[in-house]
Amino acid sequence: MSKIPFNNLESFYREHQNEISKIIHKVLKSGLYILGDHVQKFENVFAAYCGAKYAIGVANGTDAIELSLRALKINYGDLVATVSHTAVATAAAIERIGAVPVYVDINPATYTMCPKSLKETFEAAERRRYGACRIQAIIPVHLYGQSAKMTEICSIAKRYDVSVVEDCSQAHGSTFDDKKVGSMGIAGTFSFYPTKNLGAFGDGGAVVTSDPLLYKQIKRLRQYGWSDRRESEMIGVNSRLDEIQAAFLSYRLRYLNSENHRRRQIAKIYYQNLASLPLELPTITKNNFHVYHLFVVRIKERDELIEHLRRNCVAAAIHYKLPVHKQNAYFARALKAPNGLPNTEQICDEIVSLPMYPSLSDANALRVCEAISSFFK
Numbered sequence: 001m002s003k004i005p006f007n008n009l010e011s012f013y014r015e016h017q018n019e020i021s022k023i024i025h026k027v028l029k030s031g032l033y034i035l036g037d038h039v040q041k042f043e044n045v046f047a048a049y050c051g052a053k054y055a056i057g058v059a060n061g062t063d064a065i066e067l068s069l070r071a072l073k074i075n076y077g078d079l080v081a082t083v084s085h086t087a088v089a090t091a092a093a094i095e096r097i098g099a100v101p102v103y104v105d106i107n108p109a110t111y112t113m114c115p116k117s118l119k120e121t122f123e124a125a126e127r128r129r130y131g132a133c134r135i136q137a138i139i140p141v142h143l144y145g146q147s148a149k150m151t152e153i154c155s156i157a158k159r160y161d162v163s164v165v166e167d168c169s170q171a172h173g174s175t176f177d178d179k180k181v182g183s184m185g186i187a188g189t190f191s192f193y194p195t196k197n198l199g200a201f202g203d204g205g206a207v208v209t210s211d212p213l214l215y216k217q218i219k220r221l222r223q224y225g226w227s228d229r230r231e232s233e234m235i236g237v238n239s240r241l242d243e244i245q246a247a248f249l250s251y252r253l254r255y256l257n258s259e260n261h262r263r264r265q266i267a268k269i270y271y272q273n274l275a276s277l278p279l280e281l282p283t284i285t286k287n288n289f290h291v292y293h294l295f296v297v298r299i300k301e302r303d304e305l306i307e308h309l310r311r312n313c314v315a316a317a318i319h320y321k322l323p324v325h326k327q328n329a330y331f332a333r334a335l336k337a338p339n340g341l342p343n344t345e346q347i348c349d350e351i352v353s354l355p356m357y358p359s360l361s362d363a364n365a366l367r368v369c370e371a372i373s374s375f376f377k
């Protein structure tokens with residue numbers, strides 16, 4: 001029996017080989033490899049796609065968060081509320097500028113930031129539970145392809161007068177109340193790491209925003225803090241999107257909706273064929289357009305299921321096994337919501353990600369379902 005891999009990153013290239021070769025050769029022949037027309041063009045089309053005024057191409061999704069926070073003047077020692085159930089990159093970006101993550105619990109049905117835990121965390125900060133420092137920003141993560149509960153999160157942000165930076169690295173094209181992710185906070189950050197819904201042939205990232213000042217600041221920060229005269233107006237970094245990646249991303253963006261549509265079709269096959277089994281399927285909340293970056297199910301016998309799938313030639317994975325606040329680099333000083341992170345800690349032992357990518361065939365999606373069914377027999 002052929003193996004069903006967890007991902008298949010070369011399939012888009014295989015399908016579009018001729019066009020992609022043309023695009024890459026055009027960039028190579030142009031002699032302009034950094035911050036040229038292709039980056040500018042991609043920034044325009046990606047901003048428009050996200051329903052934002054501006055986009056700034058950067059080197060990766062972690063930098064996109066870091067530069068957004070720096071542009072918002074988040075300083076050393078400031079607190080930033082986020083979740084522990086996320087790619088470690090979210091916390092790494094906060095730490096990079098010397099700010100301190102405060103981990104808020106998640107909703108156990110959607111796996112995204114729990115507004116109630118967020119509210120309690122702000123109240124605890126006011127009572128100086130975390131010392132004299134204030135929470136200056138919130139980073140909700142639109143995990144697995146579904147938006148966090150932005151109405152509640154934005155209303156808490158407004159009440160405490162702090163900025164919301166949306167981590168959209170797993171949710172390109174997802175919407176909440178018909179608004180694209182990335183367009184609801186002051187800024188939205190994206191990664192174009194190859195496995196993401198919009199993936200490049202290497203690293204890449206972007207910030208989208210409709211705030212002209214933030215746009216200008218991030219554009220400067222990504223290149224040594226340079227002004228138009230190439231003099232540093234602020235201390236910046238080197239975090240640029242390559243012309244080759246940008247040219248390819250503009251092309252691939254045209255297929256993002258259909259690739260997301262295909263992910264949703266696969267999800268439908270999973271929902272239909274797994275519904276009667278004793279495992280928890282992803283919950284879609286009202287007004288959410290899920291783009292299934294990952295299809296994550298929950299079961300107590302998680303490790304046994306993964307082993308059973310492996311024996312049946314189906315690769316599965318775990319996102320994520322260890323929450324950030326329990327990882328060696330972070331646990332000793334992790335600040336947590338006043339009622340702790342019970343949901344975050346519980347689900348980590350129960351979640352499993354099934355194969356989910358546009359080139360997964362219906363037949364193979366059904367084979368995944370059969371392999372799971374046979375686990376219960």
Ligand SMILES: *Cc1c(COP(=O)(O)O)cnc(C)c1O
Pocket residue numbers: 060061062063086087089090141167169170190191192193203204205
């Ligand atoms: C992938 C990812 C990032 C980081 O992106 P990189 O491009 O790898 O730096 C940040 N947040 C989340 C939720 C991600 O999935």
